[in-house]
Amino acid sequence: MFMFNTATTIPINMPVIPRELIVPIEQVSALERVPLYKEDGSIIDINWYRMYKANKDLTKWIIKHCPVECSQIEYIVSDYSLLLHKDSGRSGAINYIIDAGGDNIRTEFVADNETDILTKKVFNQYEWHYLNVSCLHRVVGDLVRPRYLLSLTPTNCVTYKFDWKNNKHLTIEES
Numbered sequence: 001m002f003m004f005n006t007a008t009t010i011p012i013n014m015p016v017i018p019r020e021l022i023v024p025i026e027q028v029s030a031l032e033r034v035p036l037y038k039e040d041g042s043i044i045d046i047n048w049y050r051m052y053k054a055n056k057d058l059t060k061w062i063i064k065h066c067p068v069e070c071s072q073i074e075y076i077v078s079d080y081s082l083l084l085h086k087d088s089g090r091s092g093a094i095n096y097i098i099d100a101g102g103d104n105i106r107t108e109f110v111a112d113n114e115t116d117i118l119t120k121k122v123f124n125q126y127e128w129h130y131l132n133v134s135c136l137h138r139v140v141g142d143l144v145r146p147r148y149l150l151s152l153t154p155t156n157c158v159t160y161k162f163d164w165k166n167n168k169h170l171t172i173e174e175s
């Protein structure tokens with residue numbers, strides 16, 4: 001698929017999600033959290049970056065509209081911007097901003113020398129984009145409220161070294 005060899009990020013042509021399928025941030029926070037797993041299956045314990053499994057009706061809609069098979073579909077709530085990192089457990093992600101958390105919050109992709117900026121992009125609300133999250137990246141700007149987004153992990157991009165297919169947090173629920 002064309003998107004997997006993208007150096008940093010490209011837009012994805014998928015429709016806007018019907019509003020009624022998105023759980024409001026106040027309600028999502030009451031759901032069970034999906035732990036943040038490292039490559040080897042150990043858990044990173046941070047409370048300001050929280051993930052929740054997508055609701056079934058939204059999952060069903062995404063499976064219908066997404067051009068690639070996904071193994072994880074999650075809401076992410078982040079109270080702060082993100083320092084330079086590569087994602088653990090995946091090389092690519094398809095994201096959809098529900099609330100950017102402020103104006104001009106930008107995502108930057110940075111070369112392995114940790115200095116040269118490859119791409120800077122302000123992702124708009126309700127816009128789908130593919131991210132090469134095996135490339136160093138960060139979220140820059142002052143959040144005035146939590147950043148809220150939906151993040152899909154294409155099955156081809158999963159890099160976990162443990163038995164993630166039998167992990168209830170890391171698989172999708174359609175019905």
Ligand SMILES: [Fe+2]
Nearest residue numbers: 086087133137
């Ligand atoms: Fe990331």
